[in-house]
Amino acid sequence: MLSLIIAESSLELVPRELQRHNSVTSYCKKMGKRPSEVLLDNSWHFAAMKGMKNEIKRGRPDIVHFCLLEACTIPLYEEDEIDVYVHTIDDKVISVGSGVRLPKSYHRFAGIIEKLFIEKIIKSEDKKLFEIKDMTFSELIDKIQPERVLGLSSEGKQSSYGEVAKLCDEDTCLVIGGFPKGDFSDSTKKRIGSLYSVEQRPLEAHVVVARILYECEKTIFM
Amino acid sequence: MLSLIIAESSLELVPRELQRHNSVTSYCKKMGKRPSEVLLDNSWHFAAMKGMKNEIKRGRPDIVHFCLLEACTIPLYEEDEIDVYVHTIDDKVISVGSGVRLPKSYHRFAGIIEKLFIEKIIKSEDKKLFEIKDMTFSELIDKIQPERVLGLSSEGKQSSYGEVAKLCDEDTCLVIGGFPKGDFSDSTKKRIGSLYSVEQRPLEAHVVVARILYECEKTIFM
Numbered sequence: 001m002l003s004l005i006i007a008e009s010s011l012e013l014v015p016r017e018l019q020r021h022n023s024v025t026s027y028c029k030k031m032g033k034r035p036s037e038v039l040l041d042n043s044w045h046f047a048a049m050k051g052m053k054n055e056i057k058r059g060r061p062d063i064v065h066f067c068l069l070e071a072c073t074i075p076l077y078e079e080d081e082i083d084v085y086v087h088t089i090d091d092k093v094i095s096v097g098s099g100v101r102l103p104k105s106y107h108r109f110a111g112i113i114e115k116l117f118i119e120k121i122i123k124s125e126d127k128k129l130f131e132i133k134d135m136t137f138s139e140l141i142d143k144i145q146p147e148r149v150l151g152l153s154s155e156g157k158q159s160s161y162g163e164v165a166k167l168c169d170e171d172t173c174l175v176i177g178g179f180p181k182g183d184f185s186d187s188t189k190k191r192i193g194s195l196y197s198v199e200q201r202p203l204e205a206h207v208v209v210a211r212i213l214y215e216c217e218k219t220i221f222m
Numbered sequence: 223m224l225s226l227i228i229a230e231s232s233l234e235l236v237p238r239e240l241q242r243h244n245s246v247t248s249y250c251k252k253m254g255k256r257p258s259e260v261l262l263d264n265s266w267h268f269a270a271m272k273g274m275k276n277e278i279k280r281g282r283p284d285i286v287h288f289c290l291l292e293a294c295t296i297p298l299y300e301e302d303e304i305d306v307y308v309h310t311i312d313d314k315v316i317s318v319g320s321g322v323r324l325p326k327s328y329h330r331f332a333g334i335i336e337k338l339f340i341e342k343i344i345k346s347e348d349k350k351l352f353e354i355k356d357m358t359f360s361e362l363i364d365k366i367q368p369e370r371v372l373g374l375s376s377e378g379k380q381s382s383y384g385e386v387a388k389l390c391d392e393d394t395c396l397v398i399g400g401f402p403k404g405d406f407s408d409s410t411k412k413r414i415g416s417l418y419s420v421e422q423r424p425l426e427a428h429v430v431v432a433r434i435l436y437e438c439e440k441t442i443f444m
Contacts, residue, residue: 030252030253030254031252032252041327043325043327043329043330060326062326062327062328063326066288066291066326069288069426069428070429070432073425073426073428073429074425074429075421075422075423075425078423103265104282104284104285104288104426105263105265105284105328106284106327106328106329107265107266107328108265199297200297201297201300203295203296203297204291204295204326206291206295207292207295207296207432210292210429210432210433210436211432211436214432214433214436
């Protein structure tokens with residue numbers, strides 16, 4: 001099966017050292033949540049995040065929400081032709097079950113993912129919706145064992161969505177960065193067979209997900 | 223210029239008759255907002271919305287957020303090749319300025335749109351970002367004066383994104399429904415020249431926006 005990895009995604013719980021920061025505690029009071037159980041979100045916790053390590057790539061759960069919506073509300077996913085994974089910046093991997101109806105509402109999405117970080121698995125009537133494990137990007141590739149790993153990045157070789165889609169078959173793993181700015185880390189790049197640039201300029205991750213999967217769908221379904 | 227209308231969109235403030243409902247007042251207390259100044263949202267106000275008129279098409283501001291993100295984070299918009307409008311279910315029209323950086327975070331987006339409903343215009347350094355006016359769909363078409371109005375709906379004539387994009391030029395207005403279920407109303411259909419169905423099954427509005435604009439971009443930029 002074709003696989004998609006949203007890699008090095010900007011998705012994590014508020015780390016321990018920030019849990020007592022005012023911007024975190026006041027947000028948690030408002031939302032009735034515990035500081036150890038909420039997603040780090042720079043639109044709420046900006047003040048707390050200032051100066052933290054790798055700041056530029058962290059605290060953007062909305063990016064993961066959009067990327068997953070692009071991947072999981074399309075015929076390719078509904079027809080069970082793609083496996084979807086989120087690899088996070090601190091080396092956890094979320095596998096998305098098949099036929100999951102992802103919440104469109106952000107606060108519901110955040111609620112589910114927060115629960116997932118605590119409980120490790122979310123089921124509905126015995127069907128696995130989401131599961132999270134400690135796993136590096138490299139370990140995830142070893143698990144999927146794809147024939148080829150194709151990454152999309154503005155650093156890659158000039159190509160187009162249509163051209164990259166033609167290279168994709170059921171043994172292909174597509175990798176797109178789930179972070180706002182910057183590039184894949186070296187350890188991720190090491191496991192990507194070929195890197196392609198499909199746009200003239202850097203685009204939002206969700207746009208890239210939508211476009212490449214649409215082209216793959218055309219290739220696979222026609 | 224090519225225009226896009228997200229029509230009959232599921233976007234409005236909480237109507238007066240629901241402002242005292244428990245699910246609205248408790249939400250407002252939590253968020254520190256006034257019941258007359260928050261967006262109707264069925265993920266928070268579901269209990270209040272039960273049995274309201276046209277319930278199925280209302281209270282989904284997240285759909286508008288996603289559709290606008292698909293339209294306003296792509297080269298077509300960044301190169302100023304498309305005008306974007308949101309027509310709402312209760313006949314208001316939001317025009318989106320050019321070069322607007324739409325908030326990805328839903329709560330920021332909701333905050334701006336709530337402000338827009340109250341203040342009617344949102345500017346940044348004298349540049350108009352959003353403006354809202356009382357206007358029917360038909361009046362909006364009269365204002366844009368496009369050569370042709372093409373609507374996308376599962377009720378339309380079987381076609382594809384690529385085929386519809388070939389019909390689009392700078393005098394075309396594309397219309398996509400900004401609601402979760404159901405079809406365009408008769409008054410909207412009357413002003414749509416041709417209706418096309420571009421998918422085998424009903425898809426989320428944001429997916430349709432992403433795909434048709436991507437195909438238009440390919441036609442226009444190549």
